[in-house]
Amino acid sequence: MKSKILNLVKLVRPKNHIKNLFILAPVFFAGKITYLPVFKKILIALLSFCFISSAVYIINDLKDISEDRRHPTKKNRPLAAGEISIKEAYISLSFLICLAILLSIYLPIKFSLILLTYFSINLAYSYYLKHIAVIDIFCVASGFVLRILAGGIATNINVSMWIIIMTFLLALFLTIGKRRDDYYLNNEGLKTRKCIYGYNLEFINACMILMGAVIIVSYILYTVSPEITQKFHSKNLYFTVFFVILGLMRYFQLILVQKTTADPVRIFWEDRFIQITVGAWLAVFGYFIYAPGGK
Numbered sequence: 001m002k003s004k005i006l007n008l009v010k011l012v013r014p015k016n017h018i019k020n021l022f023i024l025a026p027v028f029f030a031g032k033i034t035y036l037p038v039f040k041k042i043l044i045a046l047l048s049f050c051f052i053s054s055a056v057y058i059i060n061d062l063k064d065i066s067e068d069r070r071h072p073t074k075k076n077r078p079l080a081a082g083e084i085s086i087k088e089a090y091i092s093l094s095f096l097i098c099l100a101i102l103l104s105i106y107l108p109i110k111f112s113l114i115l116l117t118y119f120s121i122n123l124a125y126s127y128y129l130k131h132i133a134v135i136d137i138f139c140v141a142s143g144f145v146l147r148i149l150a151g152g153i154a155t156n157i158n159v160s161m162w163i164i165i166m167t168f169l170l171a172l173f174l175t176i177g178k179r180r181d182d183y184y185l186n187n188e189g190l191k192t193r194k195c196i197y198g199y200n201l202e203f204i205n206a207c208m209i210l211m212g213a214v215i216i217v218s219y220i221l222y223t224v225s226p227e228i229t230q231k232f233h234s235k236n237l238y239f240t241v242f243f244v245i246l247g248l249m250r251y252f253q254l255i256l257v258q259k260t261t262a263d264p265v266r267i268f269w270e271d272r273f274i275q276i277t278v279g280a281w282l283a284v285f286g287y288f289i290y291a292p293g294g295k
Contacts, residue, residue, distance in 0.1 A: 007078040011061070011092060012054035016265055020049045022144055022167060023151035030157045031289045038155050044103050045111060045154035049147060051100035052115055056122040058093045062086065063126050067193075072185070107154045114150045118143060133198020137179070141171035162222045169218060173211035173248075177262035180204050180255060212248050219244050234288045243281035250274055 023046050024033065032038045061068065061079045068080035078084035084092075097119075104112045121129075125139045144167050152159035182193045183201060222228055223237040250273050255262045268274055 003083075007083040008088075008092060011058060011078045011084055011089065012096070013057045015269055016057065017050045017053065018265060018268060019144070020046055020053060020147060022147040023049055023154075025148055025163055025167070026152040026157045026159050027155055028286070029160070029163060029289070030155075032155070032157065034290070038157075041107065041155050042151060044106050045150055048100045048103040048107070048111075048115060049118075049150060051096045051103070052119055055093050055096040055100065056119065056126070058089050058096070059123065060126045062089055062093075108156075110153045111150055114146055114153060118146045118150075121146075131194040133195040136195050137172060137175040140175045141168050144168065144171040160228075162218075162225075162228065166215065166218055166222065169211060169215045173208060173215060174264040176204055176207045176211065177251070177255060177264065180262045208252075212252070215248065216241075216245055232288055237285070237288055240281055240285050240288075243277055243284065247274060247277045247281070250277060 024042060027033050027038055027042050033042075058079075061077055064074075065079050065086075068074040068077055071080075074080060079086070079089055100115060101112075104115050121139055121142060125136070129139050130136045145164055148159055148163055148167050151157075179196070179199050180201075182196045183199055183204060186193070186196045220238065220241055223241060224235075228237065229235050250271070251264075251267065254260045254267060254271065261267065268278070
């Protein structure tokens with residue numbers, strides 16, 4: 001019984017829910033993360049997205065069960081390993097969708113539309129769009145933008161164009177990085193992703209360098225723009241640029257020098273350097289937003 005529960009937990013991929021924390025971004029940058037009424041709404045939105053994203057993961061595992069069995073790491077997923085039956089996966093899938101819908105009732109109708117859009121895009125991605133090079137990474141990146149919009153709609157907070165742009169750019173950058181892993185697996189004869197034929201190492205590296213540069217420039221412009229400095233009543237936001245550059249350079253170092261996985265979720269949970277950098281960025285930016293002396 002205990003092993004079955006653990007396998008069900010593995011099926012919903014709890015570590016991947018780190019992605020859903022992007023829902024908190026509008027509240028964090030609005031300086032309202034400590035407001036209890038707002039926090040309750042954003043918590044409901046976060047849980048709803050966790051449930052629907054887990055449902056998407058199960059759909060993807062059901063669709064790719066044969067391919068996953070040939071993958072060096074995905075073969076250990078509960079469905080591919082035969083630890084969870086297809087029937088149990090469908091029951092879990094239905095339960096998660098119901099939970100997501102029930103929670104969304106407590107939020108504005110626009111949030112439900114965002115949730116439905118996210119689910120529809122990922123459904124199309126699982127069955128067709130992930131096989132089309134470049135379109136596949138745009139689909140994944142759009143999911144992060146939808147999370148940002150969902151957080152704003154759930155709490156009635158206006159989402160800045162800067163947050164949308166930089167979230168999309170960062171998501172593109174990290175998703176392109178994941179394609180490096182797929183490219184190397186394909187070279188080893190493990191054909192786990194059909195769209196990989198639309199990529200090669202030169203293209204992936206060029207796209208990553210391009211996105212990395214654009215992210216840094218965009219972030220610098222964001223921190224020094226009159227609109228943002230006026231909003232936060234601080235001209236010191238540019239100090240946080242150092243952490244952004246440090247984090248990007250560390251990511252490049254891991255995948256280009258140390259030849260580790262490019263999966264951002266695995267890197268975040270396993271690399272202490274990245275954890276400290278992200279934590280420091282949040283702490284410094286949070287100081288400028290929330291601390292009375294941070295202006």
